[in-house]
Each structure stands twice: as structure tokens, then as C-alpha cells.
Amino acid sequence: MKIERIYKSKFESIPLDEWLESPKRRMKKIPTNIIKRRDNLLSFSNLYISFSRWLTWEVQTNEIEKESASGLRYASKMYAAFLKLAEHPEQDIMFKIFDLPAVTWNGKGMLEAGYANPEEWLDAYFLAVITRDSESMDSLANFPVEIMKQSATKAGPVSYKLVEVFQAFHHRQDNYPSLLNQCMKMAVDQGNDWALGIAMGYLETFAALTTDIGFDFNETLAKNVQLQEKYWINASDPDTVPVESFLPLQLLGMACMWRDMGNTVTVESDSLPRFLIEGTYF
Structure with a gap:
């Protein structure tokens, strides 16, 4: 059962390579920038997801597939780690995500800033499903909905x-x-x-x-x-x-x-x- 996309790409005016250029530059800096700011866990997760979304327009070579899958693996760990901080805002938690530098943060102020809302949870959980990241799935499955309701971002x-x-x-x-x-x-x-x-x-x-x-x-x-x-x-x-x-x-x-x-x-x-x-x- 073949489904054709309704949306038609407009890469004649802006080539796909240009769409991918900026995220590629930002991803190269992740090992340096991840230690600078707690919220980078979320922004880098979204960066990886967006990059993989754009890669679906590429010819799906083994290299492209590996690039997409690798980014999603990092995103899954980052997303789950970020929401874990919101679950325990007073607790300092250390995360070591694959080959990236270890980082330690707490979740103070995250709910007041509007994080940990259902939209984020739904993306994080199914990202973990896609990447077969059972550790992140289990963590997210135990995230209390009552904490989500305390987020400044309401749903x-x-x-x-x-x-x-x-x-x-x-x-x-x-x-x-x-x-x-x-x-x-x-x-x-x-x-x-x-x-x-x-x-x-x-x-x-x-x-x-x-x-x-x-x-x-x-x-x-x-x-x-x-x-x-x-x-x-x-x-x-x-x-x-x-x-x-x-x-x-x-x-x-x-x-x-x-x-x-x-x-x-x-x-x-x-x-x-x-x-x-x-x-x-x-």
C-alpha cells in the first residue's frame, strides 16, 4: 500500500542541501555546547528530530539512513533526560549520553518555564519507541501526569x-x-x-x-x-x-x-x- 506525500517539496528555490547546512553546523558543536546550558538537551533533541525529518527527502542510502538513525538515538536519550529533570526539580542528576561529555543539572524552574507538557512527552515517548530505547521508554512511562499539569504551558x-x-x-x-x-x-x-x-x-x-x-x-x-x-x-x-x-x-x-x-x-x-x-x- 503506497502513500504519496501531499506536500510537494520546493527545493528548486532552496535546495535541500541548504536546508540541511545549518543543522549540520549546529550538530557539530553539540559536544561543546551541551555542557553550557540545561535547556540544550531539549533544543538539541529537536534539532536532531528536525534533521531526520528533512533527511526523508534525500535518496535513502545507507549513509543517510545511519545519519538519521544516529541522530534519533541521541535525541531519545536527551529528551528523556530533560523530562527526568522536571520530574525531580530539586535533585542534581548526572547524564552521560553515549560519547558526549557527562553533564549534571537539576530541574529547578522547568515547570515555571512551561516545560514537561504533554506534547513534549508524546514526542519523547514515541521517539524512544522508534529507537528501541527501552530505558527511556520506562522512564517516561513513569512520569507523573500530575507533574505535567503543573507546567506553565497548559494543554x-x-x-x-x-x-x-x-x-x-x-x-x-x-x-x-x-x-x-x-x-x-x-x-x-x-x-x-x-x-x-x-x-x-x-x-x-x-x-x-x-x-x-x-x-x-x-x-x-x-x-x-x-x-x-x-x-x-x-x-x-x-x-x-x-x-x-x-x-x-x-x-x-x-x-x-x-x-x-x-x-x-x-x-x-x-x-x-x-x-x-x-x-x-x-
């Missing part, structure tokens, strides 16, 4: 309930099915474009993945990859590139889970790189 009720749904499944809680149903109803009641276009897409695809509700996983995945690309195109300004749609972390993570459960992902899309689904470099 709608569906966002917090989504986190509860995914955490409940991670822990194989008996109340997972009821939480899933509750969240679907809340998304319908919330009724805005994000709740119906993004949250419901997550929930439908996850239901097809984890229950016998009757949804075909591949058909549901294909439908929601297309719907969510349309959402990001519509949500972006006319001159803004819908970068989020280039690598939809949550849907891609669910495709990885489906594959790791011994099933076949039949959906083919540049937004769902096969090497990430198969965990080739993880």
Missing part, C-alpha cells in the same frame, strides 16, 4: 488523557481499554481540529495495534498518515513547511511496535522510513 484535557492511555498500555494496566475509550470520547467532545485530526488518529491507530476492536492496522495507519499530513499543511502558514508531517513520530512509533510484535507493515511511505520501522540501526 487540553485530551492531551493529558493521551499520556495516561499510553502509560497504561506500557504498564499493561487492566484499565487500559477503558482509558482508551474515555480518551476517544473526550476527543470527540473536545471537537477541535487537533482533537479530531491528530489525537483521534493516534487513538484509532493505537486501538488497531493493541485491541481486537476490528480496525485493520495497516489501513488505519495509512489513513491517519494522510489525514495528519493534511492537518499539518492546513495548520501551517502558506509559506511555512509542514515539517512535522515529514516524520510523524507517534504513527511511526506505532508502526515500529506493530513490526516488533511480529506483524508486517504493508504501508509504504517516505514519512515512514523502512529502516526505522525495522530497527535496522538500533
Whole structure:
């Protein structure tokens, strides 16, 4: 089942190499700059994710695949570390992420600054799923939703309930099915474009993945990859590139889970790189 992207690249005016030039320069400086500022854990995570999103437009050689996968591995550790600090704001915690310098920080002021909101958690958790980073998955699955609600950046009720749904499944809680149903109803009641276009897409695809509700996983995945690309195109300004749609972390993570459960992902899309689904470099 082949899905073509709706968005058409405009690399005639700005070549892809130019889009990639700035992040490449910044990534080279990460070993030096990571020790300078705690919030760099988040900014560098987002840098790596954005870079991998742009790389989906490249010809997928082994070199490009390794470059993308390596960046996502670093991003997963950084994202989970950053949210860990918000969970224990008074505690100094040391992190050693692969070959980067060891750093020690606390999370004072993070909630007041608006960090640790559900949007960040959803990206961090499914990034860990994609990179098969079980340590980060376990850490994030134990992050209290009540702490998220203390963040200065507020979200709608569906966002917090989504986190509860995914955490409940991670822990194989008996109340997972009821939480899933509750969240679907809340998304319908919330009724805005994000709740119906993004949250419901997550929930439908996850239901097809984890229950016998009757949804075909591949058909549901294909439908929601297309719907969510349309959402990001519509949500972006006319001159803004819908970068989020280039690598939809949550849907891609669910495709990885489906594959790791011994099933076949039949959906083919540049937004769902096969090497990430198969965990080739993880």
C-alpha cells in the first residue's frame, strides 16, 4: 500500500542541501555546547528530530539512513533526560549520553518555564519507541501526569488523557481499554481540529495495534498518515513547511511496535522510513 506525500517539496528555490547546512553546523558543536546550558538537551533533541525529518527527502542510502538513525538515538536519550529533570526539580542528576561529555543539572524552574507538557512527552515517548530505547521508554512511562499539569504551558484535557492511555498500555494496566475509550470520547467532545485530526488518529491507530476492536492496522495507519499530513499543511502558514508531517513520530512509533510484535507493515511511505520501522540501526 503506497502513500504519496501531499506536500510537494520546493527545493528548486532552496535546495535541500541548504536546508540541511545549518543543522549540520549546529550538530557539530553539540559536544561543546551541551555542557553550557540545561535547556540544550531539549533544543538539541529537536534539532536532531528536525534533521531526520528533512533527511526523508534525500535518496535513502545507507549513509543517510545511519545519519538519521544516529541522530534519533541521541535525541531519545536527551529528551528523556530533560523530562527526568522536571520530574525531580530539586535533585542534581548526572547524564552521560553515549560519547558526549557527562553533564549534571537539576530541574529547578522547568515547570515555571512551561516545560514537561504533554506534547513534549508524546514526542519523547514515541521517539524512544522508534529507537528501541527501552530505558527511556520506562522512564517516561513513569512520569507523573500530575507533574505535567503543573507546567506553565497548559494543554487540553485530551492531551493529558493521551499520556495516561499510553502509560497504561506500557504498564499493561487492566484499565487500559477503558482509558482508551474515555480518551476517544473526550476527543470527540473536545471537537477541535487537533482533537479530531491528530489525537483521534493516534487513538484509532493505537486501538488497531493493541485491541481486537476490528480496525485493520495497516489501513488505519495509512489513513491517519494522510489525514495528519493534511492537518499539518492546513495548520501551517502558506509559506511555512509542514515539517512535522515529514516524520510523524507517534504513527511511526506505532508502526515500529506493530513490526516488533511480529506483524508486517504493508504501508509504504517516505514519512515512514523502512529502516526505522525495522530497527535496522538500533
